[in-house]
Amino acid sequence: xxEVEQDPGPLSVPEGAIVSLNCTYSNSAFQYFMWYRxxxxxxxxxxxxxxxSGNKEDGRFTAQVDKSSKYISLFIRDSQPSxxxxxxxxIQETSGSRLTFGEGTQLTVNP
Amino acid sequence: xxxxxxxxxxxxxKSGTSVKIECRSLDFQATTMFWYRQFPxxxxxxxxxxxxxxxxxxxQGVEKDKFLINHASLTLSxxxxxxAHPEDSSFYICSASLRTGNExxxxxxxxxxxx
Numbered sequence: 001x002x003e004v005e006q007d008p009g010p011l012s013v014p015e016g017a018i019v020s021l022n023c024t025y026s027n028s029a030f031q032y033f034m035w036y037r038x039x040x041x042x043x044x045x046x047x048x049x050x051x052x053s054g055n056k057e058d059g060r061f062t063a064q065v066d067k068s069s070k071y072i073s074l075f076i077r078d079s080q081p082s083x084x085x086x087x088x089x090x091i092q093e094t095s096g097s098r099l100t101f102g103e104g105t106q107l108t109v110n111p
Numbered sequence: 112x113x114x115x116x117x118x119x120x121x122x123x124x125k126s127g128t129s130v131k132i133e134c135r136s137l138d139f140q141a142t143t144m145f146w147y148r149q150f151p152x153x154x155x156x157x158x159x160x161x162x163x164x165x166x167x168x169x170x171q172g173v174e175k176d177k178f179l180i181n182h183a184s185l186t187l188s189x190x191x192x193x194x195a196h197p198e199d200s201s202f203y204i205c206s207a208s209l210r211t212g213n214e215x216x217x218x219x220x221x222x223x224x225x226x
Contacts, residue, residue, distance in 0.1 A: 032213050034214065034215075036217070041202070041220070041222070042219055042220060043115075043117075043204050043206075043217035043218050043219045043220045044155070044204070044206075044217045045217070046214055046215070046216060046217075049213070049214050051213070088154060088155070090215075092213060095213045096142065096143055096208050096213060098145065098157055098160060099145075099157070099206075099215060101154045101155050102154065103153070103154045104153075104154050106152075
């Protein structure tokens with residue numbers, strides 16, 4: 001069993017839709033949760049970073065963590081064509097330690 | 112803030128040559144830098160963890176004599192692919208961790224093509 005599971009998609013939505021991206025993990029020792037966005041042929045860009053259960057909002061993005069279910073989500077409201085990218089969840093056990101990545105979900109927002 | 116650069120962004124070389132890739136944290140000091148490799152449509156694969164002033168820690172299956180890592184300062188780490196072969200062709204990405212934080216910030220990546 002992989003430590004982090006993420007549906008690779010591809011996911012295609014119309015502009016303005018709400019997008020839900022999800023990851024599950026198996027190790028309850030994971031404490032820190034991140035979402036990265038990666039455009040084609042570019043390095044990943046940190047979107048959200050959380051370390052506790054609950055929601056964290058930043059503009060059109062909301063990160064949700066449920067430690068009891070070992071489940072994390074990223075919601076994108078009012079999706080735009082510029083949001084088309086691969087979204088990677090990443091999980092960390094301790095501060096500054098290695099990240100464990102999901103496979104990434106390829107998202108396309110159609111105008 | 113938290114900008115990480117990589118140089119070169121793209122390199123094409125002949126089989127058997129060595130290639131050096133630089134990773135710099137431009138506006139912060141990074142206690143730890145990480146080197147990843149990414150294949151097309153795949154996730155990032157951690158190759159090694161590099162701490163300033165000490166030897167890098169390599170992941171299982173990564174040849175340390177093949178992929179030389181030097182973390183000479185709090186803002187610079189280098190990855191040298193020695194005696195490169197076509198199977199080393201890949202997208203190499205570094206990340207840097209802030210001295211006081213958990214987040215990792217990634218460089219733009221280096222695309223290596225070995226002919």
